Amino acid sequence: MSDTNTQRREFLKTSLGAAAVAIAPGMLLYSTANGKTEGASSQVRWGMLIDTTQCKPDCNDCVTACNTENGLSGGKSATDSQWIRKIEIKDVSNGRVTSLPMMCQHCEHPPCVDVCPTQASFKRADGIVLVDRHLCIGCRYCMMACPYKARSFVHETLTDQNPDVPRGKGTVEACSLCVHRIDKGQIPACAEACQNKAILFGNLNDTNSEIYNKVRSVASKQIRADLQLNTGVRYQGL
Amino acid sequence: MKLLVSLLLCLCIPAVWAAESTTPKPDIGKGGQCVKDAQWMRLNHMHLLKHQRDETVRKGVREEQNSLKNCVECHASLSNNSVVAREDGFCVACHRYEAVKIDCFECHASKRRATLVTKDVK
Numbered sequence: 001m002s003d004t005n006t007q008r009r010e011f012l013k014t015s016l017g018a019a020a021v022a023i024a025p026g027m028l029l030y031s032t033a034n035g036k037t038e039g040a041s042s043q044v045r046w047g048m049l050i051d052t053t054q055c056k057p058d059c060n061d062c063v064t065a066c067n068t069e070n071g072l073s074g075g076k077s078a079t080d081s082q083w084i085r086k087i088e089i090k091d092v093s094n095g096r097v098t099s100l101p102m103m104c105q106h107c108e109h110p111p112c113v114d115v116c117p118t119q120a121s122f123k124r125a126d127g128i129v130l131v132d133r134h135l136c137i138g139c140r141y142c143m144m145a146c147p148y149k150a151r152s153f154v155h156e157t158l159t160d161q162n163p164d165v166p167r168g169k170g171t172v173e174a175c176s177l178c179v180h181r182i183d184k185g186q187i188p189a190c191a192e193a194c195q196n197k198a199i200l201f202g203n204l205n206d207t208n209s210e211i212y213n214k215v216r217s218v219a220s221k222q223i224r225a226d227l228q229l230n231t232g233v234r235y236q237g238l
Numbered sequence: 239m240k241l242l243v244s245l246l247l248c249l250c251i252p253a254v255w256a257a258e259s260t261t262p263k264p265d266i267g268k269g270g271q272c273v274k275d276a277q278w279m280r281l282n283h284m285h286l287l288k289h290q291r292d293e294t295v296r297k298g299v300r301e302e303q304n305s306l307k308n309c310v311e312c313h314a315s316l317s318n319n320s321v322v323a324r325e326d327g328f329c330v331a332c333h334r335y336e337a338v339k340i341d342c343f344e345c346h347a348s349k350r351r352a353t354l355v356t357k358d359v360k
Contacts, residue, residue: 038299039293039297039298039299040297040298122296124296124297124298125297125298126298130295132295132296133345134291134292134295157344158344158345160347160349160354161345161346161347162347162354163307163310163346163347163351163354164307166345166346166347167345168344168345169344171345179298183298183300
């Protein structure tokens with residue numbers, strides 16, 4: 001009896017091993033051939049730390065880089081989209097002026113997602129807040145809900161869009177943190193373009209990343225922190 | 239019998255000719271097969287694209303092979319680099335024949351990437 005059992009066990013072991021050997025290379029080849037990435041991971045939280053002391057008031061490089069990367073017109077007409085803008089804030093008590101770029105803050109609890117009636121506005125697993133233009137009906141509730149005025153509506157028919165950045169009339173759009181670049185392992189266009197390295201991009205959850213350690217060691221602020229949205233974009237030196 | 243055959247033949251020729259003149263003849267660009275055979279793709283390409291778009295937009299799974307971008311790269315016309323610019327464009331030819339509207343290219347690029355890179359931002 002025990003002999004039979006051992007034989008059966010041996011047989012099962014061998015066949016399992018053989019099956020694994022037969023299937024594994026196929027699976028590997030399949031995934032290589034299809035170039036399948038595993039997609040956005042919830043282990044990651046993409047964010048930015050913007051050093052306003054390094055941001056020059058007369059510099060517009062981040063805005064230009066964003067426009068070029070995403071195929072935006074750069075505000076030629078009043079209704080054109082704007083994904084990032086430079087703003088200046090002044091402390092009236094002493095006249096100190098601070099310049100900073102303002103864009104979608106990629107909140108952990110985004111109000112734009114809460115109000116969207118079609119679930120077009122959504123937060124990806126890695127914390128990037130996006131608009132699924134396939135579902136967007138252009139109602140613009142999200143534009144009203146956003147405390148940062150980060151979103152734009154496309155009013156006119158567009159042609160010759162960047163193949164990586166599809167955009168079209170009748171939908172709302174905003175800074176995507178250059179999601180097409182992030183998925184390729186690159187950093188957002190604005191962070192790359194900043195000459196003073198005022199924009200630090202990285203994974204807020206990665207204990208080895210520069211941004212993780214800087215957020216822990218220097219004082220930074222979230223704009224409208226009172227709303228408790230836990231923004232992914234933080235500002236230093238405000 | 240001979241008469242019958244010749245009569246049938248006479249009837250068939252105009253039918254074949256008529257069918258050939260109306261069926262769409264899309265300009266397949268570079269062409270080639272990278273996903274499935276042509277007949278399967280004619281029936282099912284929309285399901286692949288729709289599945290892929292949700293995977294890509296919402297989950298960040300960017301599989302090159304089934305992406306619309308990849309279709310355009312190979313199937314854009316070699317004369318004008320577009321899949322929709324002319325009546326016989328790869329997408330337009332059949333969609334017009336079947337009277338199915340394509341919304342894809344109101345947002346997505348309908349031209350080969352190489353032709354867009356040098357262009358100034360509008």
